Amino acid sequence: MKKVGIIVNPVAGMGGRVGLKGSDGVEILRMARKLGAEPESPKRTVDALKSLATFKDQLEFITYPHEMGEDECRAAGLSPRVIGSIQSGETTAEDTEKAAQLMLAENVDLLLFAGGDGTARNICHAVKQKMLTLGIPTGVKIHSAVYATTPGNAGEVALMTLEGRIKDDHLAEVMDIDEAAFRNGIVSAKLYGFLRVPTESRFVQNAKSGGIASEKEVLQGIAMSVIEAMTAKDVYFIIGPGTTTRTIMENLRLENTLLGVDVLYNKQLVAQDVNEAQLLEIIKGKKARIVVTVIGRQGYLFGRGNQQISPRVIREVGKEHIIVIATKEKLIALQGRPLLVDTGDEELDKELQGYVKVTTGYADYTMYKVGY
Known part of the structure; x- marks a missing residue:
């Protein structure tokens, strides 16, 4: 035994x-x-x-x-x-x-x-x-x-x-x-x-990796694509952590919480380094979007370092209003493995499966599979 x-x-x-x-x-x-x-x-x-x-x-x-x-x-x-x-x-x-x-x-x-x-x-x-x-x-x-x-x-x-x-x-x-x-x-x-x-490459994650300096121009293009999406009035944008999302804030000349979650409204910073309860209070009954990036080599969208964007927050916003951004290099580094979600809510993880549009540059997109 x-x-x-x-x-x-x-x-x-x-x-x-x-x-x-x-x-x-x-x-x-x-x-x-x-x-x-x-x-x-x-x-x-x-x-x-x-x-x-x-x-x-x-x-x-x-x-x-x-x-x-x-x-x-x-x-x-x-x-x-x-x-x-x-x-x-x-x-x-x-x-x-x-x-x-x-x-x-x-x-x-x-x-x-x-x-x-x-x-x-x-x-x-x-x-x-x-x-x-x-x-x-x-x-x-x-x-x-x-x-x-x-x-x-x-x-x-x-x-x-x-x-x-x-x-x-x-x-x-x-x-x-x-x-x-x-x-x-x-x-x-x-x-x-x-x-x-x-040894099980499908179900055991890789060590996290960061971005590289040569991606700067690509990141600028990604940021501009997201900022153009902010032309819609009276919509809250929840900006997840990471160096990729930081570029959005830098282009708007707004202070950024690199490793936390910030909230924008009409391209203005209205809340910084918020937790789950604060997010829910801000967006309850309002129009909102979630902007998240992919963790390098691991492929996570939710459940690693951004737990503030909880299942309750995601359901309040709606999965159709999630904006995923990543460089092509990050996607290539996954070697065909799917993007991952581990929200703590198994039903939501299942709902998030499928293919998602990933912004990979200015007006440049790719469809990528999400698993869990």
Whole structure:
């Protein structure tokens, strides 16, 4: 009987919808809770574990107490063996590392862990490349290549691995950024190590990459195309994060929150670095558009770094009013893989599938497939 280890960072992702761009640190978590943030990890972990529930009698599930895995396992219909101890409601990075070390001692065949880049760093620090691992994406910033593309796909990859349908594994990058600098508009990514993950190119994401200087003219053309679309009066434009969307703001000579979400009205900045609740208050019952770009190499439109543009916001605006922008180089770098959405709402993710028009230059467009 194969052993599956399960570790959940219960606070991962809490800073996303409230616009805090991360969840690392006691003070950030306090702010997130004050702003009304709800835990994202439990539900997303359960979504991943449901794929394994059918085979629960053929697998042994080993997890940590309460919100660090036990609760999620039971919610998914599993009967785990619980090891270790925590102070419920006050879990720490040290708990994650201790849990990983105990999983290593248990000789689990696969360690599933739920979180973001900080969680991946903890796992890497604790076990390095000594065991097979796979991340369930529940964090705000997920630059690392150790995560499946969605929670559901994490479950599928885990199942295929445990059944022997995926036989190979490889070393994948564990990346993280300085959150304090990130909140000030500075992206400082660093390689912290590697984890062994199952080799499945469809369902496991790549490490994030940035743009290149030679794209400047193309970005200008993309920006002008979007600005021309703003001629419609009395329409709110929600501008997602990224260097591609920043060019729009620069051309309008408006201050830009590089890593946050801004709102324009009649080409004027009316709200800056907003969270989900603020967005909903602004656009409720109004005409609005969402402008998002593609994360380099990963291909995400929603669910990575822009959780403020939540399922409720997307439904309020309407999927037909989403404007996708990206350079052709970014699309080519995907090597035919689809654009991805991981909003946390499976029904919405399904609705967003299909083909979307991507603005790739001035009056230049291409149709590209969206999956999830």
